Amino acid sequence: MKFVTVAGPPSSGKTSVILKVIEHLRERGLNAGVVKFDCLSSSDATTYRAHGVNAKVGLAGSLCPDHFFITNVDAAVQWGQRQNFDVLISESAGLCNRCSPHIKDVLAVCVIDNLSGIGTPEKIGPMLRFADVIVLTKGDIVSQAEREVFIAGIRKVNRLARIISVNGITGQGSFTLAKALAESSSVESLIGNYLRFSLPSALCSYCIGQTRIDPAFQAGNLRRMRFE
Amino acid sequence: MDAQLGEVDLAEHLLVHQSAAVLVEQYPYLANYFEAIRLEVPTGLSVAQLLAEHPEEYFADYGLTKAGFATTLVNFVVKMAEQGPDELAAITELTVLGGRDKSGNSEVAELCVRAGEVTCIVGPTGAGKSRLLEDIEALAQGDTPTQRRVLINRAAPSEEQRFDLGHRLVAQLTQNMNFVIDLPVAEFIALHAASREVPDPEGLATAVIECANTLAGEPLAADTPVTQLSGGQSRALMIADTALVSASPIVLVDEIENAGIDRRKALDVLVGADKIVLMSTHDPILALLGDRRIVIENGGIRAVLETTEAERTNLGFLTQLDAQLSALREAVRRGDRLEGQVVAQVRAGLETDL
Numbered sequence: 001m002k003f004v005t006v007a008g009p010p011s012s013g014k015t016s017v018i019l020k021v022i023e024h025l026r027e028r029g030l031n032a033g034v035v036k037f038d039c040l041s042s043s044d045a046t047t048y049r050a051h052g053v054n055a056k057v058g059l060a061g062s063l064c065p066d067h068f069f070i071t072n073v074d075a076a077v078q079w080g081q082r083q084n085f086d087v088l089i090s091e092s093a094g095l096c097n098r099c100s101p102h103i104k105d106v107l108a109v110c111v112i113d114n115l116s117g118i119g120t121p122e123k124i125g126p127m128l129r130f131a132d133v134i135v136l137t138k139g140d141i142v143s144q145a146e147r148e149v150f151i152a153g154i155r156k157v158n159r160l161a162r163i164i165s166v167n168g169i170t171g172q173g174s175f176t177l178a179k180a181l182a183e184s185s186s187v188e189s190l191i192g193n194y195l196r197f198s199l200p201s202a203l204c205s206y207c208i209g210q211t212r213i214d215p216a217f218q219a220g221n222l223r224r225m226r227f228e
Numbered sequence: 229m230d231a232q233l234g235e236v237d238l239a240e241h242l243l244v245h246q247s248a249a250v251l252v253e254q255y256p257y258l259a260n261y262f263e264a265i266r267l268e269v270p271t272g273l274s275v276a277q278l279l280a281e282h283p284e285e286y287f288a289d290y291g292l293t294k295a296g297f298a299t300t301l302v303n304f305v306v307k308m309a310e311q312g313p314d315e316l317a318a319i320t321e322l323t324v325l326g327g328r329d330k331s332g333n334s335e336v337a338e339l340c341v342r343a344g345e346v347t348c349i350v351g352p353t354g355a356g357k358s359r360l361l362e363d364i365e366a367l368a369q370g371d372t373p374t375q376r377r378v379l380i381n382r383a384a385p386s387e388e389q390r391f392d393l394g395h396r397l398v399a400q401l402t403q404n405m406n407f408v409i410d411l412p413v414a415e416f417i418a419l420h421a422a423s424r425e426v427p428d429p430e431g432l433a434t435a436v437i438e439c440a441n442t443l444a445g446e447p448l449a450a451d452t453p454v455t456q457l458s459g460g461q462s463r464a465l466m467i468a469d470t471a472l473v474s475a476s477p478i479v480l481v482d483e484i485e486n487a488g489i490d491r492r493k494a495l496d497v498l499v500g501a502d503k504i505v506l507m508s509t510h511d512p513i514l515a516l517l518g519d520r521r522i523v524i525e526n527g528g529i530r531a532v533l534e535t536t537e538a539e540r541t542n543l544g545f546l547t548q549l550d551a552q553l554s555a556l557r558e559a560v561r562r563g564d565r566l567e568g569q570v571v572a573q574v575r576a577g578l579e580t581d582l
Contacts, residue, residue: 027373098291115408118419122264125291136395142408143462144399145420145469149409151395152423156264159257160307163395165365172358176366176394197291 001080002087003187007101007127008111009120010093013137015044016168017111018089019051023171024178030086035076037069037092037101044091054083065092066199069101074190081188087181098200100126103193107184109177110161113138114150121153126197129157133180135173136165239302243275251275255305256425265290265297275301315389316396319343319380319477322364322504327375329356329528335374336529339522343477343502346495348515350508351524357508359527361480365394374527399476399503403483405462407454413437413465414450420473432473439468439497445488460488467494471501481507484514486550492517513550516543552577 008014018034025032034055036044041059048055056079060068069092080088092101094110102108110131112120115138121128128134134154139147151163162180166173204210204220242251249271252259262269265287267278279294287294320343326335341347349357356374363376367390370377377384385393409416417436421429434450441447444464448457457465463484470479479498484491484507495517498505507514515521516539523531552574559570 100291118409129291140400140402141406143405143466144401144474145416145466146407146409148399148474149420149423156260159261159304162391165395170358172362173365175362175372176391179366179371180391197296198293 001077001085001186001188002107002181002184003077003080003090003190004087004107004109004181004184005090005092005101005103006109006111007092007094007099007131008135009113009116009124010095012111012113012116013166013168014091014093014111015047017135017137017166017174017177018091019048019053020166020168020171020174021089021178021181022051022053024175025087025182028178028182030182031084032087032089033080033083033085034089034091035080037065037072037090039065039093039095054085064200064202065095066099066101070195070199073103077187077190089181094124094127096200097123097125097127100130100195100197100199102127102130102196103190104196105185105193106187106190107132107181108196109133109135111135111137112154114142114147118146118149118153121150121157124157128154130196131158131161133177134158134161134163135177136163137168139165140167238306239298242302242305243298246274247272248275248278249273255308257308258301258304261301261304265292314475315380316393316475316477319393319397320502320504321381322478323379323382324360324363324529325377325379326529327370327372327377329374329526329530331526333526333528336522336532339529339532341478341504341506343504344499345520346499346505346507346518348507348509348518348521349524350510350515350521355524356527357524360522360524360529361398361506364478365398366390367394367397396476398478398480399470399474401463401466401470401479401481403485405459405466407462410453410455412451412453413448413457416454417465417469417473420469424473424475426473436465436468436472439472440464443467443490443494443497445490458488459485463489464494467497471497471503476503478504478506481505481509483507483509483511486511486513486554513543513546516540516546548577 006014006018022032034048034053036055036057037060038044038057039060045055045057058068058072073090076090077088108131110128112124112128112134114136154163164173164176166177201221204222205218210217248269252269275298279298284294287297322341324339326337329335349360351357359374363372363374364378366372367378367385368376369384411419414433414437417433418429421432426432437448437450444461446458446461448461448465454462484494491514495505507518509515516535519535521533522529523533555574556566559566564570
């Protein structure tokens with residue numbers, strides 16, 4: 001089974017892009033499923049099912065979504081194989097710019113949109129930096145000059161990734177992305193594999209439910225700002 | 229890159245034995261790499277020494293580790309050496325070898341578009357214009373639903389070229405021209421020029437504004453914020469910018485409205501920059517300004533009409549007709565009534581022409 005991680009900031013167009021890609025995969029005779037890693041409950045599963053896509057949603061709740069993702073990702077791959085998928089797409093929102101769900105030797109896709117502003121490529125960290133394919137959405141809404149400046153910004157942090165412009169409404173560009181997915185390598189298990197970059201770390205009193213603001217109640221892995 | 233060096237030797241060569249400044253001189257694209265994490269590149273220090281001067285935490289703030297930064301730098305140099313020179317500028321001809329329409333019938337066998345030519349695309353909404361564009365951007369090789377094949381300079385592109393060139397092949401000038409960024413015109417164009425790494429971005433921006441002002445009905449100033457430009461002004465600016473700054477060899481123009489812009493000059497600017505111009509239009513004058521028209525129907529190219537001499541002869545008359553209509557439009561804008569003298573003049577003009 002092919003396995004692909006798709007990550008990107010909220011509302012960048014991940015779900016629309018994935019749905020368009022699945023249409024092309026179906027044309028190739030490939031059965032694709034989705035596992036969506038989310039933080040709080042969303043309507044994405046309904047959206048996928050409305051398009052006849054077998055989708056499973058996992059909610060991180062109060063945990064760091066990336067830690068939740070990596071803990072469950074191999075089980076998702078096993079589930080995908082039991083469902084006889086040819087392709088399993090993992091969708092996860094980069095809820096903080098430090099998110100980095102990409103795995104070594106697994107095709108890594110980052111979705112970002114042209115409307116997010118030209119400073120965005122620099123602000124998004126490992127999710128963009130370590131992607132193999134960068135999908136640009138909402139390009140039809142901005143000027144050609146801005147699209148080119150945006151791409152130059154991406155090239156500053158990731159010179160080697162393939163860049164594909166996809167229109168989530170018309171599907172333009174999704175053929176090329178589907179081709180990249182269909183030609184990616186297969187996996188049976190992720191056990192023993194590694195993340196491309198360490199996840200954001202946290203191990204402090206607030207991780208286990210502390211809500212009080214008071215240094216006396218702050219313990220563990222802390223980082224304090226310095227103010228003059 | 230020195231071909232004799234093995235991977236380990238190369239890493240040592242790049243990271244330890246060379247000063248970072250010399251490295252940036254040798255591989256100019258590395259400048260961005262340091263700049264992206266705001267690392268000043270001092271002369272006389274190797275990359276290894278430079279990294280040693282900063283705590284690991286500095287790199288963590290950019291979502292990196294020291295080791296990761298160094299490894300990526302070496303990979304970067306290796307991959308860039310493999311990539312070879314940029315082929316975008318060398319593209320002067322694009323050929324579409326016909327596939328099948330939505331009913332499975334063969335379409336026109338071959339369509340060829342060249343730098344410095346204008347090809348119009350006509351056909352009803354939903355006929356397959358976007359599909360054609362998508363085939364071009366994907367550099368289709370018989371593997372898209374239309375089964376078309378696209379050649380660059382008469383040769384089939386490699387798989388690497390398909391992925392590398394695809395997103396940069398076509399510059400699109402769409403009708404809804406929004407700017408998300410809010411900068412003065414000159415700064416905005418200079419930012420675009422700087423992203424292309426041209427030697428004098430400000431100078432190029434001045435040239436773009438001058439060019440735009442030969443197209444726009446109402447001149448635009450260097451210090452006007454882009455978000456305050458009129459429709460005609462932003463159209464003129466983006467046409468000049470695409471011609472002079474964009475690297476894409478193909479420009480897709482989505483209709484040029486007959487308002488606030490000199491359409492013939494606009495096409496001349498793009499053609500003069502040796503662009504392959506594709507224009508989606510149903511305007512008779514624009515259609516005749518083109519070298520040919522592609523007729524799209526039912527998802528396929530039904531015909532390619534080269535513009536004939538007889539059609540070109542009619543262009544003069546059509547232009548006059550257009551001028552008459554513009555005079556009436558101007559009258560409406562002034563608040564005049566469409567009767568009496570104003571209409572009589574137009575009618576007299578028409579009768580002479582007919």
